[in-house]
Amino acid sequence: xxxxxxxxxxxxxxxxxxxxxxxxxxxxxxxxxxxxxxxxxxxxxxxxxxxxxxxxxxxxxxxxxxxxxxxxxxxxxxxxxxxxxxxxxxxxxxxxxxxxxxxxxxxxxxxxxxxxxxxxxxxxxxxxxxxxxxxxxxxxxxxxxxxxxxxxxxxxxxxxxxxxxxxxxxxxxxxxxxxxxxxxxxxxxxxxxxxxxxxxxxxxxxxxxx
Amino acid sequence: xxxxxxxxxxxxxxxxxxxxxxxxxxxxxxxxxxxxxxxxxxxxxxxxxxxxxxxxxxxxxxxxxxxxxxxxxxxxxxxxxxxxxxxxxxxxxxxxxxxxxxxxxxxxxxxxxxxxxxxxxxxxxxxxxxxxxxxxxxxxxxxxxxxxxxxxxxxxxxxxxxxxxxxxxxxxxxxxxxxxxxxxxxxxxxxxxxxxxxxxxxxxxxxxxxxxxxxxxxxxxxxxxxxxxxxxxxxxxxxxxxxxxxxxxxxxxxxxxxxxxxxxxxxxxxxxxxxxxxxxxxxxxxxxxxxxxxxxxxxxxxxxxxxxxxxxxxxxxxxxxxxxxxxxxx
Numbered sequence: 001x002x003x004x005x006x007x008x009x010x011x012x013x014x015x016x017x018x019x020x021x022x023x024x025x026x027x028x029x030x031x032x033x034x035x036x037x038x039x040x041x042x043x044x045x046x047x048x049x050x051x052x053x054x055x056x057x058x059x060x061x062x063x064x065x066x067x068x069x070x071x072x073x074x075x076x077x078x079x080x081x082x083x084x085x086x087x088x089x090x091x092x093x094x095x096x097x098x099x100x101x102x103x104x105x106x107x108x109x110x111x112x113x114x115x116x117x118x119x120x121x122x123x124x125x126x127x128x129x130x131x132x133x134x135x136x137x138x139x140x141x142x143x144x145x146x147x148x149x150x151x152x153x154x155x156x157x158x159x160x161x162x163x164x165x166x167x168x169x170x171x172x173x174x175x176x177x178x179x180x181x182x183x184x185x186x187x188x189x190x191x192x193x194x195x196x197x198x199x200x201x202x203x204x205x206x207x208x209x210x
Numbered sequence: 211x212x213x214x215x216x217x218x219x220x221x222x223x224x225x226x227x228x229x230x231x232x233x234x235x236x237x238x239x240x241x242x243x244x245x246x247x248x249x250x251x252x253x254x255x256x257x258x259x260x261x262x263x264x265x266x267x268x269x270x271x272x273x274x275x276x277x278x279x280x281x282x283x284x285x286x287x288x289x290x291x292x293x294x295x296x297x298x299x300x301x302x303x304x305x306x307x308x309x310x311x312x313x314x315x316x317x318x319x320x321x322x323x324x325x326x327x328x329x330x331x332x333x334x335x336x337x338x339x340x341x342x343x344x345x346x347x348x349x350x351x352x353x354x355x356x357x358x359x360x361x362x363x364x365x366x367x368x369x370x371x372x373x374x375x376x377x378x379x380x381x382x383x384x385x386x387x388x389x390x391x392x393x394x395x396x397x398x399x400x401x402x403x404x405x406x407x408x409x410x411x412x413x414x415x416x417x418x419x420x421x422x423x424x425x426x427x428x429x430x431x432x433x434x435x436x437x438x439x440x441x442x443x444x445x446x447x448x449x450x451x452x453x454x455x456x457x458x459x460x461x462x463x464x465x466x467x468x469x470x471x472x473x474x475x476x477x478x479x480x481x482x483x484x485x486x487x488x489x490x491x492x493x494x495x496x497x498x499x500x501x502x503x504x505x506x507x508x509x510x511x512x513x514x515x516x517x518x519x520x521x522x523x524x525x526x527x528x529x530x531x532x533x534x535x536x537x538x539x540x
Contacts, residue, residue: 027410031410031414031415034431035289035414035429035430035431036289036407036410036414036429036430037287037288037289037290037407037409037410040287040290040407040409040410041287041290044219044287073293073294073295073326074293074294074295075293076293077264077286077287077290077291077292077293077319077323078264078290078291078319078323079291079317079318079319079322080319081291081293081319081323082294082319082322082323082326083322120322121318121322170356171318171356172318172356173317173318173356173429173431175356176349176356176359176427176431176432177432178350180432
């Protein structure tokens with residue numbers, strides 16, 4: 001099973017729709033433990049991403065991811081912009097020149113992204129951040145490979161986001177709450193889950209989605 | 211939400227345009243950006259200072275752009291760090307060939323975006339140094355966490371580093387002085403009411419009518435604790451004690467004090483607060499060189515204030531007293 005350039009474009013359009021739809025929910029999660037702008041900023045960024053990738057004249061997945069990352073860095077702001085942006089730019093670099101990729105290659109992209117996020121955020125798994133979704137998901141996709149069940153992958157993704165509830169934030173603005181951050185979902189982990197849910201839904205529709 | 215705005219998404223752009231109509235002799239806009247720079251930028255041969263951050267803290271930071279302080283300010287979305295491309299545009303617009311100092315408030319997003327911009331600028335051959343301000347004693351300092359936030363004390367960094375840059379100092383010297391200010395300034399704030407980010411449309415949190423939040427950040431981030439509201443005497447003493455202890459101030463130390471409104475606390479209340487602050491400092495034998503009272507770094511329409519204390523030596527005193535000509539500081 002391969003993942004095509006067109007499927008990945010469809011993924012991002014779908015993810016953007018979902019993030020815009022969940023704008024208030026994401027912002028509310030952020031108001032509880034951060035500074036209350038996560039949904040607003042991500043919506044602005046993904047709206048621009050959709051605009052930029054639809055005018056992209058290429059079928060190179062590396063270039064697609066570079067454009068996504070660059071747009072997010074330039075349009076989102078805050079910490080989310082650089083984090084999501086660098087994930088797509090540095091992770092996407094390994095997909096340069098590819099028109100279609102395997103599940104295992106997508107998991108390699110995630111592994112690279114995780115390294116980039118750790119670098120820029122100086123954070124680790126368990127710190128109540130996006131890494132708590134991206135990292136386990138990278139391992140999960142690697143383990144499942146071509147035998148993956150997309151519905152199960154969606155559930156797995158949300159289970160990881162749910163786990164951030166019991167974690168204590170030490171990075172980002174939620175860190176100012178310390179112990180008081182426990183009991184709240186991490187907004188970044190939730191937006192990441194919306195992002196990957198959209199991917200798995202797109203891939204679950206199979207190749208008729210071409 | 212009850213605000214004098216047009217489109218919530220356009221509020222920063224509208225504000226910048228309004229500033230440009232009001233002060234064209236002082237400030238200019240780098241085309242197609244949210245960057246405001248000195249009208250005479252770049253000043254050749256002078257180290258340039260760039261700061262910025264989310265909007266909603268006016269007069270910070272555009273209000274400090276001018277002779278003797280900042281050369282450029284980057285206005286992000288409300289309470290959201292500006293993006294690297296915008297910061298890069300500011301750096302390019304103010305670089306006069308002697309290098310650029312970035313004054314960054316310590317927030318995860320601000321640090322990331324400004325650092326990315328610094329890398330991009332260096333790749334274009336511009337010498338860039340950055341300092342990170344972390345004056346908020348409400349947050350416990352630790353290398354493991356994000357660390358202390360940058361709040362109103364940042365304005366002292368703009369003033370003093372800006373003054374030495376204006377005297378023709380090298381980038382290294384300007385950085386040294388900026389770091390000295392950062393080492394010697396501490397702040398502590400409190401809030402009575404929340405504020406509303408225009409695009410969110412409702413307040414990010416609530417504070418009951420009879421309560422206050424001690425240590426609240428300038429974006430409504432949580433403070434150290436909630437408490438029943440107390441008299442100005444008690445609150446002033448509480449905020450000041452934390453700052454004095456953290457700075458380890460002793461009798462005969464000389465300081466500058468800044469009493470900053472978070473947006474809707476009137477001057478009357480600030481001066482009522484300052485009565486206690488002045489009295490306590492006097493009783494401890496701490497010499498107040500100057501006191502600044504007003505709006506320096508606000509948090510939209512939040513009611514509340516912050517107290518900043520800067521410990522002065524001869525060099526810092528002289529630079530603090532040097533003339534500056536900006537909207538927010540003269």
